[in-house]
Amino acid sequence: MAGRFLQHLRVAAVATLTLALVAACGADSYDRSDSGKNAAPAGTAYGPPGTPEGLARGAATDEAADRAAAGEVSTSERPVSTFAVDVDTASYGFARRTLLSGQRPAANTVRPEEFVNSFGQQYREPDGNGFSITADGAHLPQTHRGADDSARLLRVGLQTRGESSESRPDAALTFVVDVSGSMAERGKLDLVQHGLNTLIDQLRPSDSVAVVSYSDRASVLRPMTPVRDREALHDAIDRLKIAGSTNLEAGLRLGYDTARNGFRSGATNRVILLSDGLPNVGTTDAAPLVREIQEAAAKQITLLGVGVGSDYGDKFMEQLADKGDGYVVYVSDQAEADRVFVRQLPATVALRALDAKAQVEFDSNTVLSYRLIGYDDRALSSSDFRNDRVDGGEVGPGHSVTALYALHLRPGAQGHLADVRVRWQDPKTREPSELSQPVRVTAVDEEFGQAVAPLRVDYAAAFLAEVLRGSRYGEDVRLNDLRTIARNSGESQQVRDLDDMIGAAIGLYN
Structure with a gap:
């Protein structure tokens, strides 16, 4: 057909939109009490040890007050950390593009959990639907400023079972494509068209697709159409x-x-x-759109955002996806799509879990204080965990979710460390399920250099994010040390990409 792109130009781009179809799959560093739901977010990283004994007693020393204000939580006062699961990765992809173009990413676009969740974790898959739970950790590295022998890093991992494209349910997909003037930049509409055309060729005849475009106004280019009519969809x-x-x-x-x-x-x-997330006509505030998305989500229509372009409305896209029972990814170019997404094929559009939430209850007899790194916008009260009317996160087949905690152990700590719980709803029946697993102190006793490679990569990625967003805890690390940790943690393309990012950051932040 005239105007069709050559097939070989589409091959790399299919991964972009196919990942976008993988159903998915913040928070303060603590679980807020019900009375504190509207409190300002706390800090999200890990600072110098300070005076743990004073903090545990609630002593009003300047240092203890500073640490409490920064978000490190005493388990004697608040032992439970609860957050909505999040599988977004757009923050990492956008930061990578920005750094490699020689610029600093805006601090408010950097979210540590999305950096961590951009990496493969090698967690075991569950036998059935739902999740598996993995918990491990290590001492902080010697290069981490102020980390004494009581300091630990805990990695909590959730994993869903993968699924082949043949066994998934059918999909009814509505593509909403931004064709406004800002999408003329190379790597925006051209990348979207390549990916959509190739994706149409990958979907099953029993799937269906609709195409909507918008600029000043919106129009339906194709109503919901069976994929067996590929030519009409390509047109x-x-x-x-x-x-x-x-x-x-x-x-x-x-x-x-x-x-x-x-x-x-x-x-x-x-x-x-599919957009750069930069509205300038009609409603430019996400709030009223979020309300409509929430209503539609209750009718079992979920939202996925695919962000493109060097000029990108990160916050707008994130808010839409979070409130629409969905998630958002960011794609910068076809080469990145090929590297990052092709190996995840066959992608599916099925869901494993809706409104997924995680909770970690620390044992105050062994853990003195803790901090959740990232998830700033995903914090929940402890009572929200089993309140199935409270939104969680959407997770798809074969997805992993990782949360990093920085801890102080009590002197001589041994035995029980924490209990990890995950709760979710079945995508079809909306019936809730819950899984829990205890964690022992021995799980975090490994020396950092002997810890599994994914955990070391997670540390490097998370604290790179702390540097990029100007956190006071970014001062506890040096970029050169993070780069060394990344380089010593494997030779995968993902790790090489992180190495390149840190190298670019060294030139911009040192």
Whole structure:
């Protein structure tokens, strides 16, 4: 067909949108009490040891007060940490593109948990649906400023079972594509079209797709259409043209209307927004759109954001996806898509868990204090954990979720360290399930250099994020040390990418 892109140009880009179809799969460093739900977020990293004994007694020393204000939590006062699971990775991808272009990413776009969750973790998969739980850890490295012998790093990992593309449920997908003037930049609409065209060729004939475009106004280029009619879908994608301003509100509203009209019972129904997230016409505040997305999500239509471009509205896209029972990924170029996503094929559009939440209850007899690194926007009260009306995160087949905690142990600590819990709802029946696993002190006794490679990579990625977002705890590490840790943690392409990022950061921050 005239105007069709050559097939070989599409091969790398398929991974971009196919990952975008993988169903997925913050917070303060502590679990807020019910009365403190609206408190300002605490700090999210790990600082010098200070005076743990004074902190445990609630002593009003300046140093203890500083540490408490920064977010390190005494287990004597608040032993439970609860947060909504999050599988977003856009922050890492956008920061990588920005650094490699010779610029500093904006601090408010850097989220440590998304850096960590961008890396493979090698967790075991569960036998059935739901999650497996992995908990391990180590001493902090000797290069970490102020870390005494009581300091530890705890890695809590959740993993879902993978699924082949043949066994997944059918999908009803509504692509909402930004064709405004800002999408003319190379690596925006061209990348979207390559990926969509190739993806159409990968979907099953029994799947269905609709295509909506928006600029000043929105229009349906193709209503919900069985993928067996591939030529009609390719034609709709090829007709995407740059024009006008960015009325994201109009595009998303029409996209959800189209998804509702084409809703398929028993299938995975999803709206996929492909945009640079920079609305300038209509509603430019995410709040009213979030309310509509929440209503649609209750009808089992989930949202996925695919962000593109060097000029990118990170916060807007994140808010939309978080409130739409979805997640957001960021893609910078076809080479990155090929490296990062092809190995995850065959991708699926199925879900493993809705409204997933994690909870870690520390034993105050062995743990003096703790800090959750990242998840700033995902904090929940302890009572929210079993309140199934409270939103959690969406996780798809073969996805992993990782949370890093920095700890102080009590002198002579041994035995029970913590209990890890995860709770989620079945995507079909909405029935809740819960799993728990105890953790012993011996799980965090490994010397850092002997810890498993993924944990060392996680540390390097998380504290790179602390440096990039200007956290006071970024001062506890040196970028050169983080780069050495990354280089000594494997030779995968993911690790080489992290090495390159830290190298670029060295030139910009040192």
